[in-house]
Amino acid sequence: MWYCRISKIPDALWTIENLEEVVALCAHSCRVYVDIGNCNHLRILRLINADICALSRLPKSLVELELSKLNVDAFPEVSHLTNLKELDLTFSKRASEGESDGPVEGLRLHSHYVTTSPTDVSLPPQLKSFRLRRSKLRRLSKLPAGLSSLHLYNCKSLHSMEDLSKLKELSSLKIESSAISEIEALGCLENLKELELRGLGQVKILPDLSKLDNLRRIAIENCNNLVEIQGELPESLKCLEIHSCGSLQTVPDLSSLKELERFEIGHCKKLNGEAILGFARRNLQHLRLFGLRQVKILPDLSNANKLRRLALEKCGSLVEIQGELPQSLKELWIKSCESLEKLPDPSSLKELYQVIFEDCTKLKVEAILGSARISQPNLWESLQDLQMWGLEQMERLPDLGNLNKLTDLNVQRCGHLVEIQGKLPRSLIVLTISSCESLQKLPNLSSSMVLRDFVIGECRDLVVIQGELPQSLKKLKINSCQSLQKLPDLSSSMGLREFCIKECGNLVEIQGELPLSLEKLQTYSCESLQKLSDLSSLIGLRDLCVSGCDNLVHIHGELPLSLEKLKIYYCKSLQKLPDLSSSIGLRDLCIRGCGNLVQIQEIT
Template sequence: MEKPTESGYEVFLSFRGPDTRLDIADYLYNSLIHAGIRAYRDNEELPIGEEIGPELVQAIKQSEISIPILSKGYAASPWCLMELVQMVECKEKWGRKIMPVFYNVAPSEVRYQTGSYGEAINLHINKRRYTDETIQNWKVALSKVGALRGWELKERGKGEFTEEVVRKILIELKKNYLAVSNCLVEMDDQVDQIMEKIGEQTTGTKIVGIYGMGGVGKTTLATIIYNKLSADFDNCCFLTNIRETKIESLQNQLISKVLRMEWPSINSINEGITEIKKRLSSKKVLLVLDDVDQNTQLEALVGQGECWFGRGSKVIITTRNEEVLKDVNLKHELTEMDFNHSLLLFSKHAFRRDHPPAEYIPLSEKAVEICGRLPLALEIIGSFLAGKDRKFWVDSLERLKTIPNKKVKSKLNISFEALEPQEKEIFLDVCCFFVGFDVRIVTYMWDSCKFFPEYSLEVLKQMSLIKIVEGNRLWVHDQLRDLGRDIIRERADFKLEKQSRVWNHDEAIDVLKRKEGTENVEAICLKFDHQSQCFFKKEEFARLSNLRFLRVECGDLDTNNIQHFSLTNWFRRNLPIPPNLRWLSLPNFIQHFPSTNLFLRNLLILSELKWLSWHRFIQYFPSTNWFRRNVLILQNLRYLSWHEFPLFYQLTAFSHMKLVILDLSRSKITDNWEGWNHLKMAKNLKVLNLTECRNLRGTPDFSSQENLEQLILRGCPLVQIDRSIGKLKHLTLPDEMDELEALTELLVDSTSITNIPEWKGMKKLKTLSAVACRSLSVCNFSGCLTSLLTLSLDNTRITELPFGNFGSLVELNLSNSSIRELPDSIGKMKNLRVLRMHCTHLRKLPSALGMLEKLEEIDAGNCRNLEEIPSEIGRLTFLRILRLSDTIISEVPKLPESLTNLYITTRSEMRLPDLSNLLILRVLELGLMSGTLFHTAPSLHWIGGLRKLESLMLCCHSLATLPSDVNLLSKLRKLDLLVDKLECLPRLPQNLSHFRIFGLMEKSIDLSYLEKLSKLEVNNCEQLIEIQGLEHLKNLKYLDIESLPSLVKLFPDSTNLKKLTGIWILNCPKLVEVRGQLESLEILYIMSCESLEKLPDPLSFKNIEQVLISGCWKLEEIQGLEDSEYLKYLNLRNLPSLVKLPDLTNCKKLELLNLVNCPGLVEIQGRLESLERLSIYHCGSLQKLSDPSSFKNLASFYIGESEKFEETLESEEYRDLKKLARPTKEIGRAIRCAM
């Protein structure tokens, strides 16, 4: 598979027509188109047994994002499943995104193929139209896509849902275009030059400085270098926003990131220098310092480089000021981009493609010149102009042209002025205070201020004014940050007392001391160190009447001697709290809470307190009521340790959003403690310590803690572990679980455990399930679990089992594990009744199987490399079920007479086994795929002796004859004959209810004697001219006729099949007529029957609900629809001879009408008051609707290539209908079979 070239499409939409074509797929496709997103949706059905075409594969390859709409019937379509496989392959090879929509199905139903998805997969398996490998690929793709995060559409409105999807798609597309790869072509030479200077493979420490004007791309270039080098470094650190950050904080970040641990606060620059030298001198470090503006920053962070870091370290510095690099030997100047690459970058943001459309080339070139070929300006202005009309472009460029090239910020201001007021407020907040902040936290404040943050942030991102980077952190370019702050100053006429935001500490002190103007302040930041002595009066804070954000940084305060800092007395004296205050930020300021009478009425967030620990219930801790009044506190709390936690307290006071470690050791909590419900919010919890919680008998519901890695249960008298433990994907099983002597069931399904330790104390454990633990490779419980009844290790990486004394084991499941061989010790499992394998690496079964006297079921299906079955299997006198599907066995030994169900499918040449002794066999599936099999094997002479058979499937491409005594199988209800060369069909058992024949060579068959038949499928019988006796099948409900190229007619005139409800007729090119009176018919599908002239009697349409007729070139009319009061879907395609339709007024339930390529149709008659979807395409003679005013419920109307009707739409009578019409240029891909 070659890597796709430049995208022709941005989004690929995959869906199944009958479920969603004129429903959510229609809404979503048109919303994407209207948003300017190039979306692709396929417009053909997949011919049976064929692969999807190269055009469709290429569309999937080219699309940046694929959206499969996973409806209930999605997996029933091979077409959809093949698309899904392609999507997964593109995701894994090239990082394409898949964003699934779960449409009335649960993600788990898709992931694990249960419900309708399991039924569909089984149906594909049974039909044998696709190889086992193909079906396995489908299952893998469904599992992978089902595990992805997507949208669940249940009771949500379609309009609201599609708007959300389109917004997310726009953001994702924007992300793709803003990735550093956009500039890789332009920067290749720059990258090579720096890589040469820095000495990629050298062992010496190198420091390189990149300098250039703001917005020229220094950070992008540094990021590219960082990405190229990071794979060779264990210790990497990228420090951003250096100009705005205190040196001590930068030193702390450097040590913390390199050592990958939280480092204590650094109190002085000299202390930081000492710690860096001490801790990092032996480390090979990759370090980027972005936006350095002072020599002191370099001296405090890297010193002399080689002296501070280990050999081989690399340091990259970016700065606007070359003077900062005076002591750096390796320098690289970055200048503006050349014109061609500037145009390319501009086009990516303005048009989301590499080149502008022809009509926009002159304007785009003009824009590039005006932007001065600076990447930042190109990005901002390109995003600003995206999607605007030509007049807007001309006016905007004229405005930009009047601003000198050097005034880049003034050019960027044009994007700011285009924002709505609330969007401007958020942008200014970010520029002044929130660069690097978690957007999820800041949103609380903005939402309370009615700034509509969700929508506003998306607008800002689409206009490239802000970005949300890793960790949900807000980021703006330094030039945009400066622009925002300049706007604040300009709005205040450069008078400090008029500023709405004050971010500088000295200026903030000045504002607080003023007697006038403080009512203008909305947000303020104070930064104190341990030597600060600043006293505030009550009136000074009282004047901040409009303050909504207050940040007081006291990172260096001695919390044991905090009384000297007068701001603390603010709490103690209960000074008035600003009434509009939403956010109070006090990093490392207090560890003891104020008295319980503190009342912060409007406070939403008290942040930055990162560690809180106390043992026993402390008296001075605030009451629960205090927390209820001051909600959403402790937003940054990561670690909560509270030993001997009281039962009556419920943890309702705390925000659990960032909680990582929770230690409730020796607490009084019980199974039904109400606090468990509140802990469900702790989505990021990784460690839960419940040591010696003596009242705990069972574990809580872990379904919300999917990131939990350590669960400590030492000293807990547990008797039950909740099933939800299976959702903990990162859990490590603790050794202390060995102490759970009363535990009877342990389920750790779908977790990331790597081994199961040797538990010797769990003597009562009966069930151990580790299903889908894909990292599990070691089991050490040999002989310890003496009461174990059920052991499930399917879908693990277990390669061998240390079987010991498992004499009690009843069921063992090893399916889809990495087991290569079963040990002989398996023979000691004397009570084993069920053994399931499905192991692709397994080559043979041990002879010790013959010792398992109680074994009732062996499932070795899908053991694709299984070659050998031991003869000892014949000793298993209780064996009832034996599955050997999809193997390569070449011989089957004599099987035990106790078998009731036998499934054998092999790809090797195998002598047909003699099964004459299996007299109680009820189900037999025999798939012998080798073409030479029956030429060397004996006949099926024994088949007539299996009188208990209820279901028989024979699949063999070379089977030429079938024994005549097959009709003696009086209990047979289901018969599948999948052959290619069967010369003659013998008389079949009269009690058959399901019969499928594939590949018969006869010209005529008579089935009149099969009066109990309810489902009949006749496929790929090339010489079959007629099927006699259908009129006598009075119990027939479903008839499926496919690929019978010689069939001429179906049903005689007298046919009166009272129970027939569904007919599917596909690819019968010589079929002339379908006769009969079929009064119970509900579904009629007829496709690719080019000679068809006549349909069943008009009375057959009385109860019809769905009609699809396509590719019937000679069909002139469809009688009977005028009385179809239950008809919901009418889909007529490629009917060139059809000249008229009956009056559809009585079709009171008709929701969908599709007319495609019906060039002779002149008029649509009737009042269609219930119609919701109407499509008209290539109907050149259609001129009118008999009553255009009747379309009261019409929600979607497609029209294209129908000239006369398009002219009719211009009349006043059709005005309302025209408003719904989709553009004619889009209709080509809008029409597809709706069923």
């Protein structure tokens, strides 16, 4: 049942002898009275968004129970639910906390309304998993010794919790957005595998974690007053993420983390650059450095021979990447590194399939493309995705024809780019060029035999798109190319389905015949456009929109029988429309702001 507006779930539902599962997503503010009766086989009951005002005794057979927006005075009786594994309750007004003595193994409490009375909550001793969200509880104590998972989210009033040393089975600890200032005995959780601390503004020091031999992942984020991570980190650690800890000054020696596979650190402005770059490389697979202005040189990574992804973002002082990049690299992202001038030649990396350079204003194309710029074979032989954004030094993009696996080329905001030289790869599927104001010349696209999408926009100096378009083309979008005067003949693109042209003020005519495959044709703000091709043969055309074409006088020929949507806006010179009487499939017709239109043919 989804989005049902009911005041009571029908009694007949609970008489179904073998009913095992009820899941209902009710409309908001829907008041529900739940009377389950003798439905003794029910295993799963989930009532989501239901404003539950009355709740009868729940069947002992329940394994999973989720009730949101409980509008009742007392905590539901669950002590008899001996099979219950997961409990998820949300209260919509102040509710008294109950105590369960049945073998509940998972408990989730979500409430804005539980306040400092009571200041604590008692939990069943056999609980395995406990999640607490949006609670105003100030203290959390008496945690069951058998807990394996403890997750606290957005408990902003929570100031303290008991010593965790007795939680010998705890494997996952996540605390987010609370007022806790200290996590006692954190270094004693011998079975801990996962630790996440986020938004803990009162925590200043994390203790030595070196004895946690099972710990595999640490994530610390937005702990703005954290100054120090003491001691050592366990050598078993595989993932370390430290984000936006602006006061952090001291971290343990990272070179001892021989098993480290993923390392991310960013926006820690007080950390010493040498401490950051001291990470172990032997098993590293993912490296991301971001928002670190203190890093000026990235040392040689050639010995990180398992590294698959390297991401450098917003490292404004980074000047050079030294040495060589590892042959194992598959993804290279370098974004907003405004000072970067020198990096190793990436074109010889045989496994590299994605390269993204964005807003590296001092980086020249020679540094990016390396040996690939002189069209040598067997370079970048696995490259599939090449994106270059905001590269102010690039004036010419050399021949990329030898990149025989490249499927996606995206060039944007390269304001000084004048020409894309040579040929494009035969393998290219998606070509996007945008905001390259100086671009004057494109390569002939006919050699890109599998090109499916071609989008070009805001290239104000582009006068002509030369040659033919490939037969494979499905989508063509041209936007804000104010100097464009001539389009290629579209008739060769026999598979074209969508053609949109917008704000090309000097385009007078769409030449030649449009392909019979066309389904959507849109022209916006092409003020000089005087003529549209005959549309009568476009037997698949469903959507036609013409807007802001001030000099368009006539739409010639008949409209196809297939047309479903016709919209014509603000074509000031338009005097006559085609006969619409044969457009038997037309469902949506809108004509607006065409002041010279004198005749509309009969519409059947």
